[in-house]
Amino acid sequence: xxxxxxxxxxxxxxxxxxxxxxxxxxxxxxxxxxxxxxxxxxxxxxxxxxxxxxxxxxxxxxxxxxxxxxxxxxxxxxxxxxxxxxxxxxxxxxxxxxxxxxxxxxxxxxx
Amino acid sequence: xxxxxxxxxxxxxxxxxxxxxxxxxxxxxxxxxxxxxxxxxxxxxxxxxxxxxxxxxxxxxxxxxxxxxxxxxxxxxxxxxxxxxxxxxxxxxxxxxxxxxxxxxxxxxxxxxx
Numbered sequence: 001x002x003x004x005x006x007x008x009x010x011x012x013x014x015x016x017x018x019x020x021x022x023x024x025x026x027x028x029x030x031x032x033x034x035x036x037x038x039x040x041x042x043x044x045x046x047x048x049x050x051x052x053x054x055x056x057x058x059x060x061x062x063x064x065x066x067x068x069x070x071x072x073x074x075x076x077x078x079x080x081x082x083x084x085x086x087x088x089x090x091x092x093x094x095x096x097x098x099x100x101x102x103x104x105x106x107x108x109x110x111x
Numbered sequence: 112x113x114x115x116x117x118x119x120x121x122x123x124x125x126x127x128x129x130x131x132x133x134x135x136x137x138x139x140x141x142x143x144x145x146x147x148x149x150x151x152x153x154x155x156x157x158x159x160x161x162x163x164x165x166x167x168x169x170x171x172x173x174x175x176x177x178x179x180x181x182x183x184x185x186x187x188x189x190x191x192x193x194x195x196x197x198x199x200x201x202x203x204x205x206x207x208x209x210x211x212x213x214x215x216x217x218x219x220x221x222x223x224x225x
Contacts (some may be wrong), residue, residue, distance in 0.1 A: 043214075044216070072207075
């Protein structure tokens with residue numbers, strides 16, 4: 001079945017850039033997403049990218065997609081303490097369900 | 112506009128009992144999906160409902176069931192609870208069924224099975 005892998009932890013200093021990586025196995029993935037989960041809260045959609053795109057930028061967020069290597073990354077510029085959270089990569093191959101999620105990367109921002 | 116609400120937020124049950132969780136989607140949203148989140152398995156899709164019909168179902172045993180009402184509110188039921196059912200259950204609603212229709216998640220119901 002489909003699988004999405006992420007590293008579990010990332011620690012960065014405030015003001016630096018964070019890069020969270022994700023790999024997936026489903027070659028028929030059409031959309032890939034990044035979600036953020038803060039303690040005690042549900043998931044918040046940050047951004048998504050269509051599989052025929054290489055890059056998408058949205059303010060401090062840059063998503064890069066290497067479809068050949070099935071590798072997705074999320075770069076957060078000028079990382080702030082409020083960015084501390086768990087970040088999930090997810091993919092879908094048609095419609096909007098089911099989303100297949102990675103296990104999440106816990107980002108810690110050090111002041 | 113009110114977000115997705117889930118009730119109750121916390122629940123403690125014992126093995127063998129059954130439980131019903133409720134999800135109220137954003138007003139106007141007709142699609143509701145349910146996910147189970149555990150430390151070991153991460154986020155796993157349970158099922159999706161649209162206009163009172165189950166559109167999609169994940170790989171969970173028949174003890175897990177759900178339904179959707181005409182006002183789009185949804186409930187999920189777990190019968191004969193097992194310790195492994197302890198998890199955060201998340202509900203998400205969308206306006207439509209396309210991949211760019213944003214899924215808005217509720218805060219979840221944390222179920223503890225003793």
